[in-house]
Amino acid sequence: MQLTNRKKEVSFKEQSFAERIYLPAILKGMVITASHLFKKSPTINYPDVKRPIAPVYRGQHVLKRDDAGAERCTSCGMCAVACPAEAITMTSGERKKGEEHLYREEKYAATYEINMLRCIFCGLCEEACPKEAIFLTDRLVDTEFERNDFVYGKDKLVEKMNERIDVTKRQTSAVLEFKKTLGLKHNELFDAQKLNKGKHH
């Protein structure tokens, strides 16, 4: 079977004089390298210039607050169930009186941890979330020196009110529509809309 048309027959012919003195071959090589002098360098000066990130990029997670500043997460555990890498763990807590401005629902996540070394950034937690609480953003997970530091707690995951994180890119109309259709099994919906053809059975 022929894979490429770049194959070359090896010949054991005696080398001609031009081949034996090597100089023509050397000059040819040097012309090739010199031609690269006039090519544009594809380098991007990374910290100064950044490549555009796709709107569907899935990076570090964020736990959203609502407009009043209360955490949206109600610690239902859907995300942890959906997570194929089992990266999410949480414990629930009950909202006390006077904490209404902190938590939107009566039940909330007392702790919420995502192990960023386990996470595969598939985005299933985001899809599973019924409360629009967890989103994947276009931020990159930082490097750390200790393994433990990769287990992100609420301190790193919950967004701060003074620096809110824009997730409108992730909330496309299709997504919002999808979230509204309650009681539908995922696979059936996918089949009905003919999404992901041939991938799911």
Add this chain to the structure above:
Amino acid sequence: MLGLTITQWLFGILSLMAIMFALMVVFTRSPVNSVLYLVLTFFCIAGHYLLLNAQFLAVVHIVVYAGAIMVLFLFIIMLMNLNTETEQQKHIIARIISGVIGGLLLFVMVGALKGAEQINIVQSGASQIGLVKNLGNVLFHEFLFPFEVASILLLAALVGAIMIGKREPASPTPPKEGLL
């Protein structure tokens, strides 16, 4: 300064250094150091050539002795990895013989230097004989025959070295030496 000119001072210093380094060649235990001191001695001697206004000889001295022959010496000593620890003690007879030969050499040199009184000592700096042009004229006019003979001698030595260094033609059936 002691009524000496700069040239005389240089001559004195260079001579002292040459003698010192030459002694170090003999007295150092490590062969590599010995060779390096010998190179320094050659440099001092090249300095003497310069004082005699023989720049060509000085540089050729450095090129040939320091640059080529001593590098080969060093090369071989380094490859053989001679150390003070591995140096074998010479037999007593060998020591006596080398002492006698050294003494004879000294005797010959003293004899030769005794006859040197008649030779006109070249005044330093004044002579033009060491310059390339004059040297070339002398070599290719007065001493053409010995010069060419010397070149033939060197050629013969070269061919001889190649003959000695040439490998024997490989035997038709190489001896079997097991799997490895």
Add this chain to the structure above:
Amino acid sequence: MTAFIIYKAIMCGGVFLLCLAAAAYATLWERKFAAFLQDRKGPSRAGWGGILQPVADGVKMFMKEEIIPNVSNRSLFILGPSLFMITAVITSSVVPWAKPVMIDGQVYDMQITDINIGVIYLLGVASIGVYGIMIGGWSSNNKFALLGAVRASSQMISYEIPMGIALIALIISSGGSLSLKEIVEGQDAGFANIVWQPLGFLIFFICALAETNRAPFDLPECETELVGGYHTEYSSMKLGLFLFAEYINMFISSAVMATLYFGGYNFPFAHELYEKLGLADGSVWISIIGFGALMTKIFGFICLFMWIRWTLPRFRYDQLMNLGWKSLLPLSLLNLAITVVVEYFRGNIKF
């Protein structure tokens, strides 16, 4: 007498600084040029476009921890890089950098010293240059370093011979003078020596590549086989001296090639240009323009060195020796023979 000493001191200091600066910026240019040939950008962080990179490299080298192996020969270990650096620098003393300048009726040569055996002096210094590598490699007491040193010395000795013979042919065709100043002045009017010595120049250039241990002749320090070659055990500024001396060597050998084969500070139609500008002989401006011409040629050669380095793979050791002894040596002898015949018909040789 004092004026003479001051003049010489200025010349020595100036040439020394020139060598250091040129070598420092050659390191930067090497990295930049390699980057351009490989569609990259090269160092661009330190200063504008990376212009301060050599300074940063130097500071880094000095700040690094200095390690002298326990089993090494301490004094020789220190002597090695110093010697290599010295031999790299002293070659520059015979290169004529520009036309003589006349100040107050006194003619000042733009050359540290004009010895009447300049060409042989170059060969002599080149032959001593191997000591730094050998001493450094041997005193490290490391097998890789020793192998690198042995390779370096045998390579340098081998390539000195065709280089010397190519030089003899050059001297014959350039009028028989061994002084670099006279060789340059001989190319003032008329053609540069390259016209009469194309083959000789090719041989000299290949040998210069080998003598400066540049790729494709960088076997003494080839990383794939010998870790770091002769400077395996070196660290800090001692390693820096070895690396830096390579660039000084490259600069000086470019200067020598420009001087011997390409007319040094002369350039085509120089006299017409000077006449047009109304410059008299001995004017400082003539020297400056000539110096600029020489530096341009040197820059071209340095680029060529680098271009070759980033194009050609390294030789195998037997190929290196075959090239030196079986190709270049006979070729240089052939060149010598051709030169003698040509020069006889040109009338430069009389029997």
